[in-house]
Amino acid sequence: MARLTRYRTQVQRRAFPSAAGLLVTLLLALTLPRPAGAAAFADSVSALIPDSTITVEILTPGYSQRMQELSQKLLIAARSRPQWFEAYTARYRQPLPWHPNLGLTRAEYQEYMLGSKASAYVVRQRAKLTFTRIGNMAAWRLHGWGLLQPIDGMVIDAVHDVVRLPRRGALQGMGIVEPTDPTVSLNWKWYAVWKAVHQSGDATRGGKGLILALHMGPLGDGNTGLYWTERHVNMGSALEDEFLLLRFPPKLR
Numbered sequence: 001m002a003r004l005t006r007y008r009t010q011v012q013r014r015a016f017p018s019a020a021g022l023l024v025t026l027l028l029a030l031t032l033p034r035p036a037g038a039a040a041f042a043d044s045v046s047a048l049i050p051d052s053t054i055t056v057e058i059l060t061p062g063y064s065q066r067m068q069e070l071s072q073k074l075l076i077a078a079r080s081r082p083q084w085f086e087a088y089t090a091r092y093r094q095p096l097p098w099h100p101n102l103g104l105t106r107a108e109y110q111e112y113m114l115g116s117k118a119s120a121y122v123v124r125q126r127a128k129l130t131f132t133r134i135g136n137m138a139a140w141r142l143h144g145w146g147l148l149q150p151i152d153g154m155v156i157d158a159v160h161d162v163v164r165l166p167r168r169g170a171l172q173g174m175g176i177v178e179p180t181d182p183t184v185s186l187n188w189k190w191y192a193v194w195k196a197v198h199q200s201g202d203a204t205r206g207g208k209g210l211i212l213a214l215h216m217g218p219l220g221d222g223n224t225g226l227y228w229t230e231r232h233v234n235m236g237s238a239l240e241d242e243f244l245l246l247r248f249p250p251k252l253r
Helices: 002-006 037-046 065-080 082-093 106-118 147-150
Strands: 010-014 053-060 123-131 139-144 155-157 162-167 169-177 189-201 209-217 226-234 238-248
Touching: 037 189, 053 147, 065 082, 065 106, 123 238, 139 147, 139 162, 147 189, 147 226, 147 238, 169 209
Parallel strands: none
Antiparallel strands: 010 238, 053 123, 053 238, 123 139, 139 155, 155 162, 162 169, 169 189, 189 209, 209 226, 226 238
């Protein structure tokens, strides 16, 4: 886990996911069958990715001060009852029903849910990202600097439905997912998802966990959205997300 400090100061941090996305383990609860098998899936992913160096927009939530206050309350509640939060989010699909242990009153929780949906994403920075195609395969290696460092060296392999990242290993594909998760309320049409979970020690006794997830799909404005998350879990001590949200033009036709 010490290796994570390599770029932690550069990556956007979020004290708590927007709306009811309290644990990344539930980001991908509902998967849909691929319409015509692996070939169609690879074609769908290929259409999202350019074969060149492009300018990407790095997005960040434009939360109001009130939303930040409510989010902080949720974070404090999660840290005070980590085992309960894990069990509660495992019991329900998104969005989570209100519960006093969430740290908000019923009215505050409703306000938080509505505010999360209304919060727009703003461009924090623009940067260059290179997608290098690997041979003739529907697979690409990504290269980026600065805020893009967390995904530098990432390989998106649509043929084998796997994502690989140096020092992080492989994320297995979970298919095409309905864009119902409120964690990132962009205008997704759909997204493909890859995920991995790493754990060290007993999570109920201070063990550490790392949950990795990648979403990628078309947006309503014609661009591609890419959402990378790392969730660091230290039961009884800390709970935080590091995330990278990008918007960029898809492959030229």
